Amino acid sequence: MSTLEIAQFKHISAIHNRDFNGLPISSTSTAVNLTGSWKFFRPKMAEKGSPCQSACPLRIPIAGYLRQLAEQNPAAALETLREINPLPAVTGRVCPHFCEAACNRLEFDEAVKIGDLERWLGDFGLDRPHRFAPAPETDLKVAVVGAGPAGLAAAVFLARRGVAVEIFERGQEAGGLLASAIPAYRLPRDILRNELDNLLSSYPAITLHCDRNIDPGELTALAKEFAAIILATGLPESIIPAAWQDNPRVIGALKLLATINRGMEIEGDRFTVVGGGNAALDAARSLLRRGKKVEIVYRRTLAEMPAYEEEKEQARAEGITIHQETVVGGLENRGENLQLTLCRAQKENGGIVAGEVLRREDCDILVVAIGQQAADGYLQAKLPETILRAGDFAHGAATVAEALASGRKAAAQVWSRLNDCPVPSETGEPLGIADFTRVHPDYFHPRPAVRPNLLPARERRAGFAEIRTGLSPAETCREAERCFSCGTCTTCGICWFFCPEVAIAIAPDAGSDNGKVLFDYDHCKGCGQCAAICPRGVIEMEEDL
Amino acid sequence: MQQEAILLGSEAVAHGVRLCRPEVISAYPITPQTHIIETLSEMVDDGELTSRFIKVESEMSAIAAVLGAVSAGSRSFTASSSQGLAMMHELLHWYAGARLPLVLVNANRALGAPWNIWSDQSDSFSQRDTGWLQIYCETSQEALDTIIIAYRASELLMLPIMVMIDGFILSHTMERLLVPDQEMVDDFLPPYQAPYKLDPDKPLTFGAAAQPDLFYELKKTMSATMLEAGPLLKECERSFAAIFDRAYEPVIHCPEGDEKADTALICCGATTGTAREAVKRLRQENIAIDLFKMRLLRPFPQTELIAALEGKKRIIILNRALSYGVGGTLSQELRAALYNLDRRPVINDVIISLGGREVFPETIMDIVKRRKELSPTASNWL
Numbered sequence: 001m002s003t004l005e006i007a008q009f010k011h012i013s014a015i016h017n018r019d020f021n022g023l024p025i026s027s028t029s030t031a032v033n034l035t036g037s038w039k040f041f042r043p044k045m046a047e048k049g050s051p052c053q054s055a056c057p058l059r060i061p062i063a064g065y066l067r068q069l070a071e072q073n074p075a076a077a078l079e080t081l082r083e084i085n086p087l088p089a090v091t092g093r094v095c096p097h098f099c100e101a102a103c104n105r106l107e108f109d110e111a112v113k114i115g116d117l118e119r120w121l122g123d124f125g126l127d128r129p130h131r132f133a134p135a136p137e138t139d140l141k142v143a144v145v146g147a148g149p150a151g152l153a154a155a156v157f158l159a160r161r162g163v164a165v166e167i168f169e170r171g172q173e174a175g176g177l178l179a180s181a182i183p184a185y186r187l188p189r190d191i192l193r194n195e196l197d198n199l200l201s202s203y204p205a206i207t208l209h210c211d212r213n214i215d216p217g218e219l220t221a222l223a224k225e226f227a228a229i230i231l232a233t234g235l236p237e238s239i240i241p242a243a244w245q246d247n248p249r250v251i252g253a254l255k256l257l258a259t260i261n262r263g264m265e266i267e268g269d270r271f272t273v274v275g276g277g278n279a280a281l282d283a284a285r286s287l288l289r290r291g292k293k294v295e296i297v298y299r300r301t302l303a304e305m306p307a308y309e310e311e312k313e314q315a316r317a318e319g320i321t322i323h324q325e326t327v328v329g330g331l332e333n334r335g336e337n338l339q340l341t342l343c344r345a346q347k348e349n350g351g352i353v354a355g356e357v358l359r360r361e362d363c364d365i366l367v368v369a370i371g372q373q374a375a376d377g378y379l380q381a382k383l384p385e386t387i388l389r390a391g392d393f394a395h396g397a398a399t400v401a402e403a404l405a406s407g408r409k410a411a412a413q414v415w416s417r418l419n420d421c422p423v424p425s426e427t428g429e430p431l432g433i434a435d436f437t438r439v440h441p442d443y444f445h446p447r448p449a450v451r452p453n454l455l456p457a458r459e460r461r462a463g464f465a466e467i468r469t470g471l472s473p474a475e476t477c478r479e480a481e482r483c484f485s486c487g488t489c490t491t492c493g494i495c496w497f498f499c500p501e502v503a504i505a506i507a508p509d510a511g512s513d514n515g516k517v518l519f520d521y522d523h524c525k526g527c528g529q530c531a532a533i534c535p536r537g538v539i540e541m542e543e544d545l
Numbered sequence: 546m547q548q549e550a551i552l553l554g555s556e557a558v559a560h561g562v563r564l565c566r567p568e569v570i571s572a573y574p575i576t577p578q579t580h581i582i583e584t585l586s587e588m589v590d591d592g593e594l595t596s597r598f599i600k601v602e603s604e605m606s607a608i609a610a611v612l613g614a615v616s617a618g619s620r621s622f623t624a625s626s627s628q629g630l631a632m633m634h635e636l637l638h639w640y641a642g643a644r645l646p647l648v649l650v651n652a653n654r655a656l657g658a659p660w661n662i663w664s665d666q667s668d669s670f671s672q673r674d675t676g677w678l679q680i681y682c683e684t685s686q687e688a689l690d691t692i693i694i695a696y697r698a699s700e701l702l703m704l705p706i707m708v709m710i711d712g713f714i715l716s717h718t719m720e721r722l723l724v725p726d727q728e729m730v731d732d733f734l735p736p737y738q739a740p741y742k743l744d745p746d747k748p749l750t751f752g753a754a755a756q757p758d759l760f761y762e763l764k765k766t767m768s769a770t771m772l773e774a775g776p777l778l779k780e781c782e783r784s785f786a787a788i789f790d791r792a793y794e795p796v797i798h799c800p801e802g803d804e805k806a807d808t809a810l811i812c813c814g815a816t817t818g819t820a821r822e823a824v825k826r827l828r829q830e831n832i833a834i835d836l837f838k839m840r841l842l843r844p845f846p847q848t849e850l851i852a853a854l855e856g857k858k859r860i861i862i863l864n865r866a867l868s869y870g871v872g873g874t875l876s877q878e879l880r881a882a883l884y885n886l887d888r889r890p891v892i893n894d895v896i897i898s899l900g901g902r903e904v905f906p907e908t909i910m911d912i913v914k915r916r917k918e919l920s921p922t923a924s925n926w927l
Contacts (some may be wrong), residue, residue, distance in 0.1 A: 023740070024763055029750070
């Protein structure tokens, strides 16, 4: 058999001995051909805030720390989180998590369980001291009145700037309402104490004086000793209608909760709680756990109750009766008993008054949970303008996250005032929000959220054990992976893959902002594919001037 | 050794491709070509073929995938038909201009609208200016053999070759044929060695912008290569015949025809088989007709055609592709080629079939009998 030899075809002039001179191939580089000069638009990295971050009173960079959690780097995630939120083990449990209600994933399958992840990370950090960039020490001294979340946050953010802070707390321990009012089944005592101890020992610049009440009258003297004073005295007293104030069988919810939280005995067996907020539910559920008979009277409907939905649901599951649209029209002390006159709630002149009498009922104690107010003395006190307020005392009753944010803001304002500089910000300027229209769900897979176990109602009633179980490390990692990282570049490389000009380089270690994706503007023709496909809405096109 | 087998035309093509050991196959299914790549994908799945089979979402991607694969130095294969081939159009130009070898099998089928899946050569005829060699096959055996020849020629020329089979008439019809042994084919077809290829260690620029002067020169070279592709292809066909004992030429004279006849029929593709029968029967009726088959359309075998048709007074061309406003596409090609003859024959342009309209021996016999009534200028429709 003969085979063809290439040499036989030498007569083909176009192919010079397999030299192929006629092929459109060049050994020169195209680098000289700067096709990027053709473009009218250019891509840019524009990292954005996520909806969860913008919904968070503290503006925690949630996408950032969830990413670190997903990458199995909890230590880094903790740093990121605590830089903004000094009490994550607390907020992970008691915050209503506005973030979850804003999560883009809600429009895809279900929200990321940010609260449970924050809690896990907070617990992870209980025995890890806060780390913060050391600031040059100053000779500034600031007084903070009240060691609740707002006061503690103010102290922490001042201490980080090298300011010496003295906190004056009228109670026996730090924590404010966290310690006195939030029941252990929502926030276990040891978790709270560990987190507070860890915080205080991490910042030697903070000195805490407990059992030290500051009367408004003392403030003038204090102002001479300290460069600034931040008042974070909170709203520690329950509001009680004047007619009931001297009745020994009437007690404010906050006082009752403080007694229970201190482990003290409660007299009486049958309790009626008036109110519909979290304090009312906390009081009723705590009493139930102490083996008391308890029911709630609320003047509006269940749906209108301002308490968190989860709390309402759990209270009902535990068997607490809630009388809706009912008011206590009158009460009468009868020997050992208190007789309540329960009336139908009736709307009148924009308010609610007692209507027809429904029934009369006996109870031992009436617990009032219809609102909070400032401590005696601070109620009507006229305070010098140089004194800053923070927390509930400044903005009215709100969440722990709001109190922390308020404390942080007060610290920044004090710093600004003392240094005559602009108000500093830990969270930076918001860059716009990567809402659901900016993310590309095509790049993500539906996956159900983690379901933390809840202690069954029967077991819950038996004591103060924490209701919600924590996540395992594996669950934490899997749940954190569900985060879209809206508005944050994860160096996923989709833009690199789609770029038809090979004009994108990915540099995962290049830092947080515009360094992670590098555009070769000499060759980018501005087609915009990278911006169109960016799964997290980071890349944007701008006019190339 | 060559194994006797009864195979569908599409299977014969797949075996031809298998014997050439392509490293990459990429195609998108389209009737009547689908059987080809189905058979190949099964061969890959069974391990009979070690090619990388790239699934794609369109013919445009199929041709782009093999363009990349061949640029990187791999022998590759793709197949298509009709709308699919039309969808490749832009890259067919690019492919030839890039001077890369490839064998593409096209199962001839009509282009819509209206929808029609049957045999019609308009799809490949309308790609004749893309710089590809075009070979039309009459039988499945010819198709199998041509694929092997085409890889050899394509890699020597650094130009792509399109091999045509008639949709359904060949693709979906069984035929008794010989399948060569791998060893024989390996002797005939050495592995592809790319003179230049994509290689990050030796960076080169492929098909980058050429200034007008260089562009002109490159196209001149390509045109010269195309003109000399005819002799090279003939060399390959001769070598093939020496090994496999089956001979092919750019223009084939069919022995059923009468060489002395002054009228000749010219066909392209599987119609030739029907014409052979018609010519045989006409001879029984004492009507002498000669018969030729156009195997090669690009490069156009001008010399061979003039030599074959020298002295004929009438040429009847059976067209299965149409250039609207002119007439049968094959007729136009022949008219241009025969213009240089000293004594030009009468040329009858017959549109014998479009969209799979059946051609029977009687259809052709009737045309021949009415040959004096046929228009020498306008197209003749049935």
